[in-house]
Amino acid sequence: MQPRPDPIAAMAAAVVNADRRAIAKAITAVECESAEGAALLKALHSRLGHARVIGVTGPPGAGKSTLVNVLIGEFRRRGRRVGVIAVDPSSPISGGAILGDRIRMIDHGTDDGVFIRSLASRGHLGGLSRSAARAVDVLDAAGFDVVIVETVGAGQSEVEVADIAHTRIVVCPPGLGDDVQAIKAGILEIADIFAVNKSDTPLAERAERELLAMLSLRARAAWVPPVIRTVATTGAGVKELADAVEAHGQTGADPRHGVVERLRRVVANLAADEVRSRIVSRDNPELNALAETLRRGEVDYREAALRALEVLGIRHD
Numbered sequence: 001m002q003p004r005p006d007p008i009a010a011m012a013a014a015v016v017n018a019d020r021r022a023i024a025k026a027i028t029a030v031e032c033e034s035a036e037g038a039a040l041l042k043a044l045h046s047r048l049g050h051a052r053v054i055g056v057t058g059p060p061g062a063g064k065s066t067l068v069n070v071l072i073g074e075f076r077r078r079g080r081r082v083g084v085i086a087v088d089p090s091s092p093i094s095g096g097a098i099l100g101d102r103i104r105m106i107d108h109g110t111d112d113g114v115f116i117r118s119l120a121s122r123g124h125l126g127g128l129s130r131s132a133a134r135a136v137d138v139l140d141a142a143g144f145d146v147v148i149v150e151t152v153g154a155g156q157s158e159v160e161v162a163d164i165a166h167t168r169i170v171v172c173p174p175g176l177g178d179d180v181q182a183i184k185a186g187i188l189e190i191a192d193i194f195a196v197n198k199s200d201t202p203l204a205e206r207a208e209r210e211l212l213a214m215l216s217l218r219a220r221a222a223w224v225p226p227v228i229r230t231v232a233t234t235g236a237g238v239k240e241l242a243d244a245v246e247a248h249g250q251t252g253a254d255p256r257h258g259v260v261e262r263l264r265r266v267v268a269n270l271a272a273d274e275v276r277s278r279i280v281s282r283d284n285p286e287l288n289a290l291a292e293t294l295r296r297g298e299v300d301y302r303e304a305a306l307r308a309l310e311v312l313g314i315r316h317d
């Protein structure tokens with residue numbers, strides 16, 4: 001009798017063969033943290049490391065999805081296979097059809113070189129960024145040359161998605177007013193490239209000036225984030241944006257550029273979650289006593305945190 005084929009191994013092989021239905025099924029499996037999904041990822045891990053992962057983040061309405069659309073077209077023209085994970089289902093990515101003739105060929109329904117997937121926004125945002133990291137693994141294993149991850153907002157989940165991206169594009173629309181401060185506080189720190197999108201609107205020049213002024217205050221670094229004006233609705237500036245992504249990839253100086261480092265960051269996020277939930281949810285007398293010593297002013301926060309790790313049996317030096 002023939003041994004029964006291992007369904008996980010068969011699915012992993014189909015993903016590696018870039019079978020579209022298998023990729024779609026695999027992402028569904030890894031999205032919810034099922035045992036099947038976990039086993040599948042394990043089977044795929046030795047195939048990781050080919051894709052260049054690009055994070056695209058910024059406030060809602062900045063034009064991220066539209067920009068991703070034209071970036072898909074630009075990378076296709078450069079012969080790259082492009083996978084997209086959108087963590088922002090509110091503004092769908094169409095696959096490039098908006099530019100009409102110029103990139104009609106990449107209508108993603110017919111182009112095997114493009115795969116686009118929106119992740120459902122069920123669960124908390126942290127969970128969503130975990131799913132995004134796993135979906136990126138699937139697309140990487142499937143051999144996509146470029147994997148773009150679109151995330152909305154300026155919170156912890158964006159920082160985590162940014163953690164797994166080789167190159168992080170922050171999309172800044174002009175005229176945000178006070179919102180600019182909120183972006184500045186968080187995601188501006190993580191930008192490798194700035195796209196001042198909607199450059200066809202009056203306040204674009206000011207937004208660009210503000211960004212450049214802010215960057216000039218920074219310490220000198222090997223890579224200074226370029227500020228690129230784009231009009232996502234026409235495709236203006238997208239070539240420069242793609243050039244900047246490639247240039248950033250060639251610097252090679254960034255430790256995030258290795259796949260082992262990417263996996264390590266995913267593990268760090270998962271481990272941090274685990275520790276947090278154990279400290280918060282356990283009705284542990286030792287942890288309660290520890291919080292009391294903190295309240296009495298006998299230890300500082302950092303000491304308390306290190307002792308909490310000891311209580312959990314996690315050694316530190």
Ligand SMILES: Nc1nc2c(ncn2[C@@H]2O[C@H](COP(=O)(O)OP(=O)(O)O)[C@@H](O)[C@H]2O)c(=O)[nH]1
Nearest residue numbers: 060061062063064065066091197198231232233
């Ligand atoms: N004028 C102008 N409108 C744009 C540009 N890019 C995007 N938009 C429009 O801005 C709106 C939000 O775009 P979307 O890509 O969904 O933004 P997202 O929420 O950041 O993904 C849509 O109506 C787009 O057509 C641009 O460069 N110029």
Ligand SMILES: [Mg+2]
Nearest residue numbers: 064065088091
């Ligand atoms: Mg969007």
